[in-house]
Amino acid sequence: MRRDRWLLPAGVEEILPPAARHAEQVRRRLLDLLDSWGYDLVMPPLVEYLESLLTGVGHELDLKTFKLTDQLTGRLMGLRADMTPQAARIDAHYLRRDTPVRLCYLGPVVRTRPDEFGGAREPWQIGAELFGQSGPRADAEVLRLMLALLECAGFSSLHVDIGHVGVYRALAREARMEEAVEQELHEALRRRSRAEVDAILADLALPARSDRHLRTLIDLHGAEAEFMALEAILADAGPEVQVALTDLKAMWRVVDQAQPGIRWHFDLAELSGYGYHTGVVFSAFVEGYGQAIAQGGRYDEIGRAFGRSRPAVGFSADLRLLLKLRDEPAQAPPAILAPCCDDKALREAVRALRARGERVIEVLREGAEQDQGTGCDRELVQQDGRWTVVARR
Known part of the structure; x- marks a missing residue:
């Protein structure tokens, strides 16, 4: 007879009193903040048919999703691993507005594997999505909201990485790369493997300008002044690249003026979420923790699979992680x-x-x-x- 019935699966944990009360207080405070910015709360289901849950999000999310069979229909279902596609489905299929739509959410997601060693497999995902509005000011609003949410959760002295996946996409198109090669080079850039990048480009024998741009992309990162100097490397790149760089800098200026004190790091080789991001990407970090505590970006194509492609930008974070990093003592209330x-x-x-x-x-x-x-x-x-x-x- 087993005596370990109380054990929970690795990466799954429960919150006990009084910590649960504290978590609920923070949850309410953050939802009130999102509401004050005009973002309407939605509560998508925990389980959906798999084709709806994974539409337009790429292979990575598929690997994170628990699958099960619906006993009523025999169709394959999944436990949501990310609420962003659900918000896109709600905007495209149910709301169907022509004006901008602001949505927010907070709830558990379930993943087959944690994002990091010892991490949670049941994060509490909190996030916000802005649909139907393109341009740097829309991107800036969502990034400002992400920073305001982290401040409301008790975080200060933030370090923010920003980039634009459109730069790499445009350079790959200019070089007329095949999709498989584009993906291989993308992975090498993500790993910061200069040897792999050089080897891939050597095999391609690209025109000198395309080779130079792609080979130096791994070096195009740094603080504001450093990045602006390095940016000159792309001065002779095509118009798509120039538009992407202009939008990135315009977004940064809006946010930097609104929330001074942020430590910025530009990075054009930051291609996380490349499978569905189409424009700016951003991540927030704090001292003493090596992973991003919140991240987001533009993903204009995600609604196409639901019959309505609209501009979209959003962010998300794990409330469990935020609470763990803050590590505030929780006491029973009077x-x-x-x-x-x-x-x-x-x-x-x-x-x-x-x-x-x-x-x-x-x-x-x-x-x-x-x-x-x-x-x-x-x-x-x-x-x-x-x-x-x-x-x-």
């Missing part, structure tokens, strides 16, 4: 202890206190010690025929 007494006036007093937002814990049996760990710093006592709240001794 409460009032009510005695075990069948008295109408006592019941009315308890009801009135709870209506005012007080936490009241009733003793269920005379003489029982039931207040341990409850945080009761006050109690209801009868004085001069009235029930009164007094400090506990």
Whole structure:
């Protein structure tokens, strides 16, 4: 007979009191922030038919998705691993507005593997998506909102990486690369493997200008001044590249003016999410943690599979991770202890206190010690025929 029935799968954990109460307080605060920016809350289902769940998102998300068979229809279903495609489906298929749509969400997603060693397989994904609006100002709004959310969650001294996958896409088109080679070079750039990049380009024997642009793309990163100097390498690139660089800098200027103090790092070889991102990409980091704590970007093509391609930009983060990194001590909230007494006036007093937002814990049996760990710093006592709240001794 197994004695480890209490064990949870690796990467799956539960939150106990009082930490769960603290998590809920942060959740409400962040949703209120998103609402204050005009982003409407949606609650997509945890499980969907697989073809809807994975439409337009690439192979990487497919590998992260748990699959199961629907007992009613026999069709293959999946547990969502990312809520962004669900938000795109809602905008394209259900709302169908011609004006910009702002949506936000917060809920669990389930993944076959964690994103990092020891990471969670059931993140609480919080995010926001802006549909139907293109251009640097729309990108800047979403990035500003991401930074405001992280600040609301208690993070300061942020380091933000920004890039534009459109630069690499345009250079690959100029070089007339085959899709398989484009993907291979993309992976080499992501790994920062100069040897692989040089080997791939040597085999292609591209025109000198295309070879130079792609070979030096791995070096096009740095702080503002450094990046602006290196950018001259692409001065003779085609118009698509110039538009992408102009949009990237325009977005950065808007956000930098609105939220000074951010440490910026430009990086044109940052191609995370290349499978569906089409424009700017951005990630936020904090000292002492090597992975991004929030990330986002533009993904204009994702709605096409749902019958309505619209401009789209968004971001997401894992609320569980944010809470873990903040590591704030969670304490039981102050409460009032009510005695075990069948008295109408006592019941009315308890009801009135709870209506005012007080936490009241009733003793269920005379003489029982039931207040341990409850945080009761006050109690209801009868004085001069009235029930009164007094400090506990």
